[in-house]
Amino acid sequence: MDLSPRTIERLSKYRRLLEKYKKPDGDYIFSHHLARLLDLTSVQVRRDLMLIGLTGNQRKGYNIRELIQIIGKTIDEEQGHNIAIVGMGNLGRAVTRFIRKNKTKMNIVAGFDIDPVKISEEVDGVPCYHVSTIRSYIKKLSVDIAVLTTSADAAQDITDLLVNSGVRGLLNFTSVHLDVPSRVYLKDYDIMTSLEEIGFFIKHPEKSI
Amino acid sequence: MDLSPRTIERLSKYRRLLEKYKKPDGDYIFSHHLARLLDLTSVQVRRDLMLIGLTGNQRKGYNIRELIQIIGKTIDEEQGHNIAIVGMGNLGRAVTRFIRKNKTKMNIVAGFDIDPVKISEEVDGVPCYHVSTIRSYIKKLSVDIAVLTTSADAAQDITDLLVNSGVRGLLNFTSVHLDVPSRVYLKDYDIMTSLEEIGFFIKHPEKSI
DNA sequence: TAGATTGTTAATCGATTAACAATC
DNA sequence: TAGATTGTTAATCGATTAACAATC
Numbered sequence: 001m002d003l004s005p006r007t008i009e010r011l012s013k014y015r016r017l018l019e020k021y022k023k024p025d026g027d028y029i030f031s032h033h034l035a036r037l038l039d040l041t042s043v044q045v046r047r048d049l050m051l052i053g054l055t056g057n058q059r060k061g062y063n064i065r066e067l068i069q070i071i072g073k074t075i076d077e078e079q080g081h082n083i084a085i086v087g088m089g090n091l092g093r094a095v096t097r098f099i100r101k102n103k104t105k106m107n108i109v110a111g112f113d114i115d116p117v118k119i120s121e122e123v124d125g126v127p128c129y130h131v132s133t134i135r136s137y138i139k140k141l142s143v144d145i146a147v148l149t150t151s152a153d154a155a156q157d158i159t160d161l162l163v164n165s166g167v168r169g170l171l172n173f174t175s176v177h178l179d180v181p182s183r184v185y186l187k188d189y190d191i192m193t194s195l196e197e198i199g200f201f202i203k204h205p206e207k208s209i
Numbered sequence: 210m211d212l213s214p215r216t217i218e219r220l221s222k223y224r225r226l227l228e229k230y231k232k233p234d235g236d237y238i239f240s241h242h243l244a245r246l247l248d249l250t251s252v253q254v255r256r257d258l259m260l261i262g263l264t265g266n267q268r269k270g271y272n273i274r275e276l277i278q279i280i281g282k283t284i285d286e287e288q289g290h291n292i293a294i295v296g297m298g299n300l301g302r303a304v305t306r307f308i309r310k311n312k313t314k315m316n317i318v319a320g321f322d323i324d325p326v327k328i329s330e331e332v333d334g335v336p337c338y339h340v341s342t343i344r345s346y347i348k349k350l351s352v353d354i355a356v357l358t359t360s361a362d363a364a365q366d367i368t369d370l371l372v373n374s375g376v377r378g379l380l381n382f383t384s385v386h387l388d389v390p391s392r393v394y395l396k397d398y399d400i401m402t403s404l405e406e407i408g409f410f411i412k413h414p415e416k417s418i
Numbered sequence: 419t420a421g422a423t424t425g426t427t428a429a430t431c432g433a434t435t436a437a438c439a440a441t442c
Numbered sequence: 443t444a445g446a447t448t449g450t451t452a453a454t455c456g457a458t459t460a461a462c463a464a465t466c
Contacts, residue, residue, distance in 0.1 A: 004433075012402040030447070038386050041449090043343050043435060048325070050449060058447045068359040073436040077411045083404070090306050094299035102226065106408070125213060134228050145407055168414075169407035171400075175225060175311070177247050185410040187403050191304065191380075192223040192311050194396050195292070198354055198378035199315070200217045200284045205377075213457075239423075251423090252459060259425060267423045267466040 007048050008075060014036055014048070015071040018064050030061035080105035084143045084167075086131070086158055088113040088149035091173055093123045095147055100124050109141045114154075131158065138165035145169040152176050219283060222247055223257070224280040227273050230336050239270035289314035293352045293376075295340070295367055296359035297322040300382055302332045304356055318350045323363075340367065345385050347374035354378040360383045 017037060032042035051063060052074045054078055056062040082203055085092045088111045111128040131139055140168050146167045150158050155176040169185045172178055180186050226246060227238070241251035258271060261283045265271040294301045297320045307318055320337040322328055328337050337348055355376045359367050364385040378394045381387055389395050
């Protein structure tokens with residue numbers, strides 16, 4: 001199986017959409033219908049589903065229950081993922097609550113901070129520890145994904161610590177470009193860059209149509 | 210000028226990196242040096258800079274001051290952008306403080322919420338109004354970009370309201386796929402999908418190396 | 419000068435889409 | 443059956459990279 005990040009992202013969106021989807025006229029959906037709901041082409045939907053071995057019915061389309069189940073088999077880790085939020089400032093607390101609202105296989109097991117005020121103060125039921133204890137808690141709690149919501153200054157040092165402690169995936173909300181070994185999967189979320197991108201394209205509207 | 214979203218994103222990162230950059234051995238930087246700092250190739254850096262008409266020096270590289278200035282001329286709107294945050298929950302407040310910490314041409318001029326508790330309670334100096342007043346405030350304050358941090362339920366209705374009020378760019382933090390006219394530039398930030406992407410690729414490490 | 423770097427075209431790579439046979 | 447849809451290969455499109463001449 002050889003799925004690109006973009007395909008994985010679309011599969012995640014298909015599943016989430018259909019989990020909330022009140023069956024229109026049964027438990028099946030056509031590729032062009034799913035495509036329209038997400039502004040994609042029906043070919044792309046069929047191709048994505050083909051790649052994960054899902055087969056449809058020419059009369060009824062794709063079985064929604066089966067679709068959700070096979071996407072889960074493809075992208076989920078059976079035992080779920082244990083997540084740590086590093087940096088329990090506004091952004092860290094917001095992300096914590098956001099993730100916990102979505103009942104998925106993503107379990108937030110710990111927060112970390114340097115501020116004594118935040119430490120041992122639970123956020124949405126998640127305990128917060130001092131960053132100096134990252135190594136032992138990451139190992140003890142089998143954290144495999146960390147969300148980085150620290151200050152820019154601390155970002156690279158904390159990243160090194162996380163990676164050395166065994167974290168294998170990182171969601172980086174800081175605006176710092178992180179240096180990580182290739183075995184670690186890094187996803188950047190650069191808010192300022194995104195705003196500047198939006199700013200540019202509303203200044204040059206002809207480009208985006 | 211015909212710049213892709215990816216080029217704009219890289220330009221934004223070049224600038225931010227170099228603004229904080231303490232000159233190594235002068236006020237110039239080589240393309241391969243800048244490339245290494247951001248995990249890119251030097252060809253890509255040179256090509257990006259070529260596209261915005263920036264010319265380097267074969268002995269010294271690119272003048273950092275000039276680079277920052279020309280990137281600004283390319284991507285910034287001279288008068289800046291007026292931004293509204295819609296949904297002043299944890300995420301909205303976090304994003305507000307985050308953007309305001311970065312001194313840029315992005316001015317947050319208003320927040321909106323439905324919760325009477327949050328309304329007329331300033332966040333980091335930004336006033337918060339009721340969503341029913343979106344239309345008049347968006348026009349009065351000339352808001353051109355909105356950050357959507359509402360609940361999933363409200364997302365599409367609020368978006369319609371924003372677009373009808375004249376907003377031309379949207380940064381969407383909800384997990385809902387939004388339907389917007391093509392003249393509106395939309396950028397999605399789907400946290401759950403990103404986590405699932407990370408989860409998949411740490412399960413299949415051979416793919417990401 | 420020799421060596422390193424820039425600037426730019428052509429080739430390559432990866433992802434999307436067009437086309438169409440197979441199927442219900 | 444006719445019509446619509448699926449499944450899949452081939453063509454296309456867009457972005458990155460290789461190659462190399464020009465320049466300091």
